[in-house]
Structures are given as C-alpha cells and as structure tokens.
Amino acid sequence: GQQLNQSPQSMFIQEGEDVSMNCTSSSIFNTWLWYKQEPGEGPVLLIALYKAGELTSNGRLTAQFGITRKDSFLNISASIPSDVGIYFCAGQSAGGTSYGKLTFGQGTILTVHP
C-alpha cells in the first residue's frame, strides 16, 4: 500500500529560526496537505496543494508540491513558541481504490525554545 515517509521525526529549535520538513511517497498523489496537531485537539489544516510544482504560502508557512508528485515540503520561517506541535503531511489520490482517503506521514514533532 501507499506509504509516506516524513522527516525529520523531531526538531528542537530556537525561537526565530527557520524550520523545514518534508514528505516522500512511493506513489503519486494528486493533492498534498499539511496539518498541525496540538495536544488534545484534532489535526488543523495549514496548507493544501493541488498542482505539481505549486508553491503556496500561508503567513510564515510555505509549502511546495513536488514536480514528481511524490513529495512535498513545508517551511516555517522565523519560528515562535506557538509553532510547537506535531506537523503531519498527507497525500490524497485522485482515483482507484484509494480515492478519498488521506495517507498520513508519521509526523514531525516541533519544539521551539524561547
């Protein structure tokens, strides 16, 4: 089945630093999404990407949909303490038996030291 490899597993950074995380897949996806999850809450959508090569920003967050459609990255610039959480990538296929479902990466745990 489809697998997503997300890296790094965890990051410990100083406030103000930039952060980069990425996901690679063994299969092609037609949509890539990035979510953030905080303790006791469900994943919250940060950015959705729909086209290969697309680069999208949401405030200090920038994400790209890889040209091969098998990878995506998320950058956070000038990190702040409230960026702490677990970041998940997710891919969605366009058709076949996987249509509709999201396949998630293992998550990147981000810790920001003030």
Added chain:
Amino acid sequence: GAGVSQSPRYKVTKRGQDVALRCDPISGHVSLYWYRQALGQGPEFLTYFNYEAQQDKSGLPNDRFSAERPEGSISTLTIQRTEQRDSAMYRCASSLSVSDAPQHFGDGTRLSIL
C-alpha cells in the same frame, strides 16, 4: 456548528461491550471520513461516505467495525465485541466534496477498552 463535532470525547468500556461513536460534520459537507490514530502516529483511514453512501470501507480492521450515515449528515461508527487492541483515538473528518476539497478534522473520541 462551525466545526466537525464528535461525541463522546472519551469512552471507557469493558472488553466485549459494543460502542457507538458519533460524528456531526460541518454543515453542507458532502463527504465524511473516519480515521483511527494511535499515539505518536498519523491518522489511518477507516472508511468514508459521500452523502449516505459508503464509498470505501477498505480500512475497517475487521467485521466488528461498521459505519453508517443514513441521512447523509451525522455518522456513527460502531465497534462490536470490543477488544483491548481497539483502544485508540477515533477521528472524523468532513469535506465539501471528495475530489479536491480539503478534509477538516474533529477533536476525536478517545476510546479505552479495559
């Protein structure tokens, strides 16, 4: 309501009992999804609906798990004869459509089987 609502937030039950978990999607959202999330991992797909039709149940672990969405709005995930390995966070998500609309998640039901 404004977001996806799940109830109960916590459910503790004895092994062998049946449990029913409820999801109320965002108003107007056609597609509804169920996921299961183990500690430290990303959500894993269970099943999804378009309106009242169950489109894909390939992620349901076995025949003790079932889901319905009889009127195309609220959905119930039922687990019969629960086992300890069923303990997990069960998450519901909804989207405007299945094709290219991003999925929005609820805060989940934490199920503990004693």
